[in-house]
Amino acid sequence: MALRGRARMYDAHGVCGNQRLVVACERQSFLANVGTVFPGAKVRIIGAGENGKWSERVIATLSASSVPVVTTSELGDVLGKPWRQVRAAVLTPAFKSACEALGWRYAPGKGRLGGRFERVVASEAVAA
Numbered sequence: 001m002a003l004r005g006r007a008r009m010y011d012a013h014g015v016c017g018n019q020r021l022v023v024a025c026e027r028q029s030f031l032a033n034v035g036t037v038f039p040g041a042k043v044r045i046i047g048a049g050e051n052g053k054w055s056e057r058v059i060a061t062l063s064a065s066s067v068p069v070v071t072t073s074e075l076g077d078v079l080g081k082p083w084r085q086v087r088a089a090v091l092t093p094a095f096k097s098a099c100e101a102l103g104w105r106y107a108p109g110k111g112r113l114g115g116r117f118e119r120v121v122a123s124e125a126v127a128a
Contacts, residue, residue: 027056031098043102054086055095062104062117072114
């Protein structure tokens with residue numbers, strides 16, 4: 001449900017100000033389609049619990065991060081479990097779509113080099 005009535009604030013020129021849409025639903029499905037349903041919207045995740053699925057916890061961590069790169073070893077520290085043990089449960093097509101909706105992409109490492117999550121530049125996100 002979108003905001004209605006008094007939730008919309010208009011300025012002196014009759015232009016509607018920023019609005020906030022609060023959604024309660026299954027997270028990965030929403031994030032996989034948010035770019036289609038709400039093009040250009042900035043998504044922020046709130047309320048991922050400690051007991052959530054690994055993928056939800058990674059998405060919440062990336063959503064809260066302000067740095068341009070998050071390594072998998074840093075994620076392992078936050079999750080309390082090595083990345084190699086949760087990687088298979090996390091890296092699904094739905095998860096990758098959800099990451100792209102948040103403006104992140106996964107870059108796997110080669111050999112012993114760990115992978116990382118990188119922020120996608122706005123122009124790259126529009127082109128994709």
